[in-house]
Amino acid sequence: MTVTDIGSDSAALMIRAQDVQGRSLWVDAWQRLLKNRAAVVSMIVLGTIAVLAILAPWLSQYSYDFQDYAVTSCAPNWWNEPGICNAGGTHWFGTDSLGRDLFVRVLFGARVSLAVGLVATLVSLMIGVLYGATAGYLGGRVDGVMMRLVDVLYSLPFIFFVIILMVVFHRNFYLLFVAIGAVEWLTMARIVRGQTLSIKQKEFIEAARAAGVGSLGIIRRHVIPNVLGPVIVYVTLTIPAVILAESFLSFLGLGIADPLTSWGVLIADGTAQMENCPWLLIFPCAFMTATLFCFNFIGDGLRDALDPKDR
Amino acid sequence: MSGKILEISNLDVHFTTPDCDVHAVKDLHLEVREAECLGVVGESGSGKSQAFLAAIGLLSGNGRASGSVKYRGQEILGQSQRALNRFRGSKITMIFQDPLTSLTPHMTIGAQLVETLCVHLRLPRDEAAKRALEVLELVRIPEGRRRMSQFPHELSGGMRQRVMIAMGVVCGPDLLIADEPTTALDVTVQAEILEIMRDLKDELKTSIVLVSHDMGVIAGMADRVAVMRGGEIVETGPVDEIYYAPKHGYTRMLLEAVPRLDLGDQSAQSKVKELPPDAQPILKVDDLRVHFPVAEGWRTKDLRAVDGVSFYLREGEALGIVGESGCGKSSLARALLKLLPKTDGAVLWLGRDLGRLDGEELRKLRRDFQIVFQDPLASLDPRMTVGESIAEPLRSLKPHLSREEIRRCVRDMMDQVGLEPAWINRYPHEFSGGQNQRVGVARAMIVEPKLVICDEAVSALDASIQRQMVDLIRELQSEFDMSLIFISHDLSVVRQIAHRVMVLYLGRIVELADRDVIYGDPRHPYTKALLSAVPIPDPKLERAKKRVRLTGELPSPLDSRAPLVFLKSKAIDDPEAVQYRPKLIEVAPGHLVAEHDAVT
Numbered sequence: 001m002t003v004t005d006i007g008s009d010s011a012a013l014m015i016r017a018q019d020v021q022g023r024s025l026w027v028d029a030w031q032r033l034l035k036n037r038a039a040v041v042s043m044i045v046l047g048t049i050a051v052l053a054i055l056a057p058w059l060s061q062y063s064y065d066f067q068d069y070a071v072t073s074c075a076p077n078w079w080n081e082p083g084i085c086n087a088g089g090t091h092w093f094g095t096d097s098l099g100r101d102l103f104v105r106v107l108f109g110a111r112v113s114l115a116v117g118l119v120a121t122l123v124s125l126m127i128g129v130l131y132g133a134t135a136g137y138l139g140g141r142v143d144g145v146m147m148r149l150v151d152v153l154y155s156l157p158f159i160f161f162v163i164i165l166m167v168v169f170h171r172n173f174y175l176l177f178v179a180i181g182a183v184e185w186l187t188m189a190r191i192v193r194g195q196t197l198s199i200k201q202k203e204f205i206e207a208a209r210a211a212g213v214g215s216l217g218i219i220r221r222h223v224i225p226n227v228l229g230p231v232i233v234y235v236t237l238t239i240p241a242v243i244l245a246e247s248f249l250s251f252l253g254l255g256i257a258d259p260l261t262s263w264g265v266l267i268a269d270g271t272a273q274m275e276n277c278p279w280l281l282i283f284p285c286a287f288m289t290a291t292l293f294c295f296n297f298i299g300d301g302l303r304d305a306l307d308p309k310d311r
Numbered sequence: 312m313s314g315k316i317l318e319i320s321n322l323d324v325h326f327t328t329p330d331c332d333v334h335a336v337k338d339l340h341l342e343v344r345e346a347e348c349l350g351v352v353g354e355s356g357s358g359k360s361q362a363f364l365a366a367i368g369l370l371s372g373n374g375r376a377s378g379s380v381k382y383r384g385q386e387i388l389g390q391s392q393r394a395l396n397r398f399r400g401s402k403i404t405m406i407f408q409d410p411l412t413s414l415t416p417h418m419t420i421g422a423q424l425v426e427t428l429c430v431h432l433r434l435p436r437d438e439a440a441k442r443a444l445e446v447l448e449l450v451r452i453p454e455g456r457r458r459m460s461q462f463p464h465e466l467s468g469g470m471r472q473r474v475m476i477a478m479g480v481v482c483g484p485d486l487l488i489a490d491e492p493t494t495a496l497d498v499t500v501q502a503e504i505l506e507i508m509r510d511l512k513d514e515l516k517t518s519i520v521l522v523s524h525d526m527g528v529i530a531g532m533a534d535r536v537a538v539m540r541g542g543e544i545v546e547t548g549p550v551d552e553i554y555y556a557p558k559h560g561y562t563r564m565l566l567e568a569v570p571r572l573d574l575g576d577q578s579a580q581s582k583v584k585e586l587p588p589d590a591q592p593i594l595k596v597d598d599l600r601v602h603f604p605v606a607e608g609w610r611t612k613d614l615r616a617v618d619g620v621s622f623y624l625r626e627g628e629a630l631g632i633v634g635e636s637g638c639g640k641s642s643l644a645r646a647l648l649k650l651l652p653k654t655d656g657a658v659l660w661l662g663r664d665l666g667r668l669d670g671e672e673l674r675k676l677r678r679d680f681q682i683v684f685q686d687p688l689a690s691l692d693p694r695m696t697v698g699e700s701i702a703e704p705l706r707s708l709k710p711h712l713s714r715e716e717i718r719r720c721v722r723d724m725m726d727q728v729g730l731e732p733a734w735i736n737r738y739p740h741e742f743s744g745g746q747n748q749r750v751g752v753a754r755a756m757i758v759e760p761k762l763v764i765c766d767e768a769v770s771a772l773d774a775s776i777q778r779q780m781v782d783l784i785r786e787l788q789s790e791f792d793m794s795l796i797f798i799s800h801d802l803s804v805v806r807q808i809a810h811r812v813m814v815l816y817l818g819r820i821v822e823l824a825d826r827d828v829i830y831g832d833p834r835h836p837y838t839k840a841l842l843s844a845v846p847i848p849d850p851k852l853e854r855a856k857k858r859v860r861l862t863g864e865l866p867s868p869l870d871s872r873a874p875l876v877f878l879k880s881k882a883i884d885d886p887e888a889v890q891y892r893p894k895l896i897e898v899a900p901g902h903l904v905a906e907h908d909a910v911t
Binding site: 021023024025026028202203204206207208209210211212213214217221222225226 | 645648650674675677678681682684685686689690691692693694695696700703704707708736737738740741751754
């Protein structure tokens with residue numbers, strides 16, 4: 001039998017002996033993402049910050065809680081200009097009022113902030129996808145009840161909810177993850193439910209049912225892979241939101257406890273001494289905004305890459 | 312000699328997409344003369360629409376056009392939008408395929424017409440309203456005054472397209488470009504719209520460019536025809552020359568691919584395999600009903616998509632189901648497969664009532680019946696390779712097969728439906744529509760079912776590919792010796808494949824008979840109207856044809872009087888009343904016709 005469809009001319013010329021490896025939508029999307037300059041630069045910057053954060057303990061001779069009272073509140077001075085407080089060439093970002101090295105502290109802050117961002121997002125991802133996919137796929141009354149519950153939770157003021165949690169259970173590193181994640185999943189659930197509803201009506205789901213595939217198989221093989229695109233985009237946009245939430249809590253003094261630090265804590269400290277020691281504000285702020293920018297650019301790039309028609 | 316209205320020369324259109332650069336129109340030369348209808352025909356992707364969008368400056372943002380387009384000798388390509396707007400919409404107008412998306416939803420029909428007049432002709436409002444009313448009459452919209460105050464969504468597709476045409480001609484244009492104006496419409500409505508356009512051309516002396524993929528539509532309308540392929544014109548000439556003496560092989564191929572309703576006896580009949588006389592019915596459908604609750608204000612009403620349909624299907628038989636949009640043919644197919652819950656009635660498969668089976672039994676029984684869907688791309692999971700898609704029924708219905716066996720089956724099947732087995736790991740988006748539909752067919756056939764339902768399986772495809780698919784389905788049907796239910800709105804395609812044909816109207820059977828009987832001796836007025844509305848790709852026949860017209864519009868299926876359109880004598884004039892049900896009468900052995908009033 002001959003193949004004479006339009007569009008197949010070039011395909012027919014391909015090697016016949018071997019199986020042709022198809023380009024999946026994921027590969028396609030990845031290649032489009034690599035063509036997006038802002039996204040690629042963002043990934044490089046973000047990767048550098050992440051690597052620096054991971055390697056933080058080995059990058060400097062100081063530890064994050066080492067206090068050197070000889071050099072309190074020193075401005076960065078790696079060019080060794082005489083006259084101003086001389087911390088030597090080793091405190092690259094200067095020191096804080098307790099003589100702690102700001103460079104190390106910013107990197108340790110990055111560790112905490114990024115970890116909170118990732119873990120809380122993962123928590124919200126898992127709850128949200130499961131909850132949303134279930135509600136969307138089952139539909140009807142179950143969907144109604146499940147989504148009304150989400151609406152009720154939505155109407156609770158989030159920040160008070162977290163503050164109450166932190167006050168009741170005291171400041172706790174892990175609780176912070178859970179608290180933020182437990183709030184962020186609401187939007188995720190809504191997005192996944194909406195996507196599931198629209199995918200459920202696609203013909204290929206009907207085709208799968210006609211092929212005798214059960215409900216679980218349909219959710220696993222057809223629904224979840226197809227909602228993944230928008231979910232990934234939302235994840236990259238949730239991470240910065242979570243980082244912001246964490247820094248807001250820390251700014252209020254409800255986040256990470258001293259001497260461990262996060263960008264939020266550093267920015268809070270820096271704000272207090274903004275006039276005398278601007279570097280205490282500038283460096284953590286620069287890192288944090290760079291990170292948030294990067295995540296947003298990557299999210300944008302992913303959205304364009306995954307859904308080229310919607311640009 | 313009449314002058315040239317539009318002269319296109321050396322037109323090139325490029326599109327930049329993130330993946331590649333597309334050269335959609337290549338060095339196009341074309342002219343439109345005064346008071347003529349130029350038919351532009353080509354298959355999807357031939358650049359026929361883009362050429363004219365480019366000519367009047369409506370290309371989308373990623374497109375670039377170069378060359379020259381002259382309107383009455385004046386260069387218009389590359390002019391500013393402001394300059395173009397001086398004659399676009401008044402002297403050159405365009406109508407599109409989908410009339411709903413081309414009308415502003417929040418403005419009444421009247422307001423949109425009046426606005427056009429006020430902007431282009433600077434008429435005062437009351438005069439413009441008067442003129443608008445005249446134009447609505449011209450496109451045969453009844454009760455024009457009332458229609459003026461209606462919104463686009465309150466009108467049917469055919470009415471909307473008439474409004475679009477009215478907007479197109481309201482300023483008295485020289486040139487009307489119609490881009491697939493009837494493709495989204497039913498055949499009976501299409502026939503009316505084409506008639507209106509033909510009359511407009513004669514009355515107003517407007518030149519028309521009719522862009523279409525349908526050789527039949529072009530045959531009845533055009534004075535000259537241009538055939539396009541791959542962005543180039545392969546042949547132009549007077550309509551009779553193109554149809555009766557085509558020079559280019561591609562034109563001949565196009566003409567041969569179109570199923571001919573008038574020649575059905577010669578070309579198609581020989582190919583349908585004879586049924587053995589003792590073939591047993593394997594599927595019996597008894598008074599099947601599918602109702603959908605529709606909210607109407609505070610109450611819910613039942614929309615009767617399938618309203619008491621009974622028929623049987625013999626082993627190895629192909630049954631064609633024909634009807635226009637909204638007649639319930641897809642709901643019927645889905646109810647047969649239990650993809651939709653039925654409201655009442657019984658579906659007996661080899662004597663077993665499908666309604667009584669529990670989930671697991673039904674799942675096992677799915678091996679016996681499969682479906683091929685209309686939209687080839689939408690019915691395949693975009694994240695799965697075609698191999699996985701084809702293998703899916705095997706994996707769930709024959710779980711004892713090993714991975715290797717499944718792979719081998721899939722390869723064999725791909726070979727059988729004309730796909731290269733080496734493409735097993737490719738994805739649907741890398742294939743053309745026709746190839747994807749082959750994948751859909753392969754998926755349905757791989758479990759060797761006893762019954763396959765094709766729900767408009769070839770409607771979304773170009774004529775040449777449609778032809779191949781019909782041949783393929785027919786071939787596979789006789790090879791696997793299975794029964795087939797072939798659903799389509801296209802009577803000429805059904806003719807090529809079916810043993811018997813059933814005509815549906817608003818969820819009920821109006822006529823059911825052997826193929827040759829129904830095409831040769833239709834009894835019901837609806838069947839007659841349908842048959843006479845199908846455009847035939849033969850200019851002389853098409854011009855001479857007399858149509859059986861349906862009066863009025865398709866009524867709302869929520870109105871209880873609707874099914875009695877052909878039996879008005881028995882209808883009670885109350886939209887809520889319980890109405891008389893027309894009976895099916897056997898006028899000849901195996902020829903069932905619903906009761907109807909005598910046609911005067």
